[in-house]
Amino acid sequence: MVSIVYERGFYYLKHHIQNKEKRKYLGKTIPKNIEQLKSGFLREFYCQEWDDKIQSIGKNYQKEIKKIPQSIQLKNFESFGIAFTYNTQRIEGSTLTQIDTRDLLTFGVTPAKKSQTDTIETKKHYDLFMKLVTSKKRPKLTKKTILQWHRDIFDQTKIGEAGSLRSYRVGVTTNEKIEFTSVAEIPKKMTEFFRWLNRYDDYDKKKNVVEFACLAHYKFVSIHPFGDGNGRISRLIMNYILLKNNFPLMLIKNTDKRVYFKSLEKSQINHDEIHFLKWFMRYYIKENNYFY
Template sequence: MIEEINKKKLRLDELRPLSRETVKSIRESILLEWTYNSNAIEGNTLTLLETKVVLEGITIGGKSIREHLEVVNHKEAILYLEEVIRKEEPFNEWQIKNIHHLVLKGINDKYAGNYRDQQVMISGAEHIPPAPFLLKEKMNEFINWYNTEAQSLHPIERAAMVHIIFVGIHPFVDGNGRTSRLLLNLELMKNGYPPIVIKNLNRLEYYSALDIAHTTGDNSKFISLVLKESDDMLNRYLSLLNNNR
């Protein structure tokens, strides 16, 4: 699959630069789907259509302030990723905390951008994240791994591993899932790949693959899931661009 993805990525690169209209159309569509699905995985009850309306600045009757904020915050976090990529900023803890702060802003300001000070459990998972006093050490190890060993991995595999390691550490009280998927896509986008959308419909497969990675050290199922989603998104991009031509 990596060989096929590499070929499709090369074809996409050959079609660049994309027209402004095409970029705008694709960006708006993916931003909506990414925001809807990432929030839905965490229990947000807004539909895709309702999410679209909230992104346009309209409130939905009967829905909580938190659910509205989760949509608006996620959009702001994506805009921040785009800024990080434009400025070619290096991956670091400050960047991770900024992303998380945007995710939880106005929802839980005490913990937005701050590491947890209590033990947490991952709902439905066997894996138990490290104790709070170990977080600084674990995050340092994570960043060091990224700057050394991770650089020899294929960009998609590296993106998948960023997600696996980060969510295994679970450094925040809340918002780890959304932040991990933002970090995954940040890595893909840095390397010229389209962001992927992990669909709410596939959340059981997604959670299962993550728990297997954390409890057995077998990362293959999760990496395969990310490869499949990357392949699907490349197909989508290429199909749209070929139609436009």
């Protein structure tokens, strides 16, 4: 937690964790925008923890993939796509097991006695993912693109809603404190989101691409523009950004669903992305420690 300290007539921001401490000079009075300064200060504190590791992961990954034949890269994408589809679907309550998902996507075997909706959405999610990773062009993301992604996955299971913004209120069943964007505000928030997103599309490579992917996920899912499918689309956006910038893709495991949701909810309740950002960046680094 960031604290304000007063020493020898001057105010400072201070934050420490374990054996690390950082201070920021404020002046003789506490600025009016102190909460904004606290948030930025905390972000700087943690960026020092992960920036070098992320840059190392990116560089080493890009060196690695140059050595791999395209046919093997495709197989790697297929393997990742199956794991990603299983986990992203399972996080949202799919009944398909890992074996069900593998048999469906690898051998075309429809799982017995399992939800037809889950089966269709699993296949459609995987097909969309493979289309994205094998496409020669990776254009900027737009509202039209995202609506099409939603339509591609849900056109057979959410008829009338697939590819359309929601027209009703939604919330989080496990936490009444969280309220997503109102129906009336969704168009405005979506415009703001894509304006923000595309300011970073010609991304400065000195900045943190993984942090950008994390924030895109967080911002989109916090708008919650669809009646269903927001988590799956936000994780696709996240991986599209990583793909476009030649970074390892992110696999959020279903077994880590509880802490994943908890970090998201903490950021949403406090209106501060730092809580989700901390979890995400540490998770990404841990899952890609091979590359640094």
